[in-house]
Amino acid sequence: MSTLTRRTFLRRAGLGALALPLLQLPRGARADSSGPFPKRLLVLFQPNGTKKELWGPQPGDPERGWQLGPILEPLTPFKDRLVLFNGVDNLAALEGPGGPHQRGMAALLTGRVIGEGDFVGGDGRRAGWGNGISIDQHIAQRLAAGTPLTSLELGVRVQESVPRGRMIYRGPEQPVPPENDPVVAYQRIFGQQGGDPTAMRRQLAERRSVLDQVFQDFQALERRVSAADREKLQQHAASLRDLEGRLGAMVDPPAQCAPGVSPPSRDPMSEAEYGALVTAQIDLMVTALACDVTRVASLQFSTAVNALRFTFMGLNDQQGHSLSHAGDSNAILQGQWEAMLTWYSRQVAYLLERLAAVPEGDGTLLDNTLIVWTNELSRGNTHSLRDLPFVLAGGAGGALRGGRHLSYDGLPHNDLLVSLTHLMGVPEPSFGDAAFCNGPLPGLL
């Protein structure tokens, strides 16, 4: 890819015909079927655990020849594109301050024990943020793809700016908030549309001049402040460098990948429109990947411990987190909880459908994408952090062999995280806290 400009890539990818509305991705409209096509990473998060006994293969089941359970049943058309796991534990979340939802979130993609907050009062510890870079950000840095966005973080009704609402980290204590509003996400992905080219070039020149000046302010100031302040300012400067690197792309949007119209404006915090918001964000995410606006993306459904009722499904009484705590013998509430879990599977199936509908060479975008679908808990009503319901999907450019189930006797989820670097073609021996990492999961690669 390095010898191609993005524009030529888009042309070759046949995305010049990508038309409106966003969902109408062309089938067989390829102008040029030659690759290579880049690998993409897409992380999906669903909160509050699941019910693994109704999920898929059980511990000890063979690698092949297993059945999807009722919760994952909507993914039946994609069964041979999935890898399911039993016995992968969030060991890093068993330690540190805070409750299981917080610890689970903080460790989920960082593979590190949650930090302490800055609130060391008396003898008490308070939970802090995740304590290291998350795997998606790490891979985005390693890929150094030069795309308009280094990564894209979207969410749906991620209400609270607290540790149990954050899974993406640029580094220790640097949570990345996801964008909940599809309209804003659209603007972030496609930049300014339809501006006067002359005015936009001039703005680009102004921005570069101004940023030069601002960098000088940072450099001069960093020498004069305390060490702790300097670290804070250096994080800011690093974000400015990221911004500087994509200034050109911001005024030169992916014109051949026609972005179409913005999604309709909706209240991002609406319960009633939760499903419509999920669809909108999935559509945007697929388009961003198809147009090579970014190669690393994440989509976070709500937060751990959410106050979200599925009123659009008639589940008006119980919020998701409350349902996850229903007693095992409570058939009514368990039935509602299973309906909620199954609904999420349908959204994932929709995402895979959309990815599979984008042709890339002889294959599809799904073939070139690695989807990681995860959860901060295994089970809500026990707060179990062991045996997380990890699902890998897609093709990872041929690196992921699907249709399989891998069963372990309690391996740390860091082993799965480091496996992602191998699947994405930027292999490394370890990720997160090395004390929780043995290397890639046996049999996965």
Add this chain to the structure above:
Amino acid sequence: MSLAHHLRTLGVALSVAPALGGLMGCEEGPPPANMAPAPPVVGGTTAPPPDVTEPPEVVTPPPPPPECPADAPLDPGPTLVRRLNRTEYDHTVRDLLGEDLGLALGAFTPEEEMLGFDNNARALQVTPVHAEQFMTGAEAVAGHVAADFAAFLPCDPAEIGEDACAAAFIHTFGRRAWRRPLTAAEQARLMALYAEGEALEGPAFETGLSLVVQALLQSPHFLYRVEVGTPVEGDATLRALTADELASRLSYLLWASMPDAALFDAADRGELSTPEGIAAQSARLLADPRARDGLWRFFVQWLAIEDVPSLVRDARYYPDVTPEQLAALVGETRAFVEFVVFEARDMRALFDAPYSFRNAALASLYGEDVGAGLGDALVKVPVDPQVRRGVLTHGSILAATAKPNMTSPVHRGKFIREHIFCETLPPPPAGVPIVAPDPDPALTTRERWAIHSSEPSCRGCHQLIDPPGFLFEGYDAVGKARSVENGHPIDATGRLIGTGELDGDYADGVALARALATSETAHRCLTTQFFRYAFGRGETSVDACTLDDLYTGYAEAGAYDFNALVGALTAHPAFRHRRAQGFEEVAP
């Protein structure tokens, strides 16, 4: 030996936020009767298994040491450079330009929060998305200035020449944007940027100054409250804030905005070098209407009612509740707090005042007969002191701590213990299944919870949390007073334990409110909460004497006047200094 004592001895500590997650699960009712006993929280030690029915101990803010001698060395604590949050950004741009552009709120990414406050220095960070927002924000400000340069120029370029006028603009506008005079080197660099306007199309003077405004507003000197300070003679551990840095501490504390001209002038004249001078400016800022907006940021977050207008209430149970009424609930509390702070000047009334504010929407929501003549405007009215007293009986807090379709004594109790007592509640014991049984519509909410608190594995925590919540069962999920639920009479009694001075039996929330009015626990907690807001960080053990000083100045010397708390805080040496630690590596 208590569990907490065990944990402290072992260096294991209790933490706060998990309690919400765990307790929300337990709150629907009891676990199965056959549940295994909770395992010890601490493994691999010689500690005996804790008795989980013993009240698990809570962590409270660091108590004052036995002595805080007047000559004890000052430690201002671990201060971190503070970025403007969205409110501060908007207020600052408003006061810089004289017009509120409303750029940040509603458009910039919301702040990460810690301890419920959105001005926590550690949590305020800058991702690439933030950086882009600050860029477009700066461009919007530059566009506003460019649209009416004459209003911002201190000179006439036709008269003194464009370059000379540009230099004058950088000098005056830069001083206000960065809240301190620019150095000669900074002035020179910005003049060089101004000169780049020549190379771009369009009028060079305006273009150059637009670049300057953009750079000023994306600079760390605008976006952060930079505090470098100066060495303190005779004390290598401290740095004293400069007069300009102190001016910003005052204005952002009280106005959530930049200093005004009078405060800059006071700084220039050296008036902020004495406690008296600071007190005079502090009092002046408090008397300004901007203090009402500024300090409300503290109260609305401490009381955790900011999101009340967007709360969802289940229409089957609360069919008549409108968004306007929910917004009015916050309006009631704001009007009440402003009256208590600025008129009554007695924070005991915050807890037990037999009055509040009403308009037509509120009277209708509360189902009260407060007479005719109420319109949209909020009017101070007496309330039935048997039914309501003080802010804890406001619908805003009662709704924020309820569920869409019912009250939640667990949330209410947790709110009181964490926000009003400043306790840190322990998480649920590890490995205990947290499950809910069938709800029983034949029971009151309290009866369902009472069952659950009888279970040993839950009771430990819930005997601390539930009773203060039960005291408010006489109010429904929007704060309307009630005496029956599901046809059963409401029981709003409760016994508080584990609090120290507030332990005992209470008839209802009003009884608790009366006790809180003179409670040292409550007023020390208010002091601690304001400390967190004022310093943008949580308290640490080194802050114990500072907190004690503030409490003394506020409650004992200040007769519970919030203005006295502000005065004690702004006059305190901890407000005027930073640690020298970390500055050693400064290059010459």
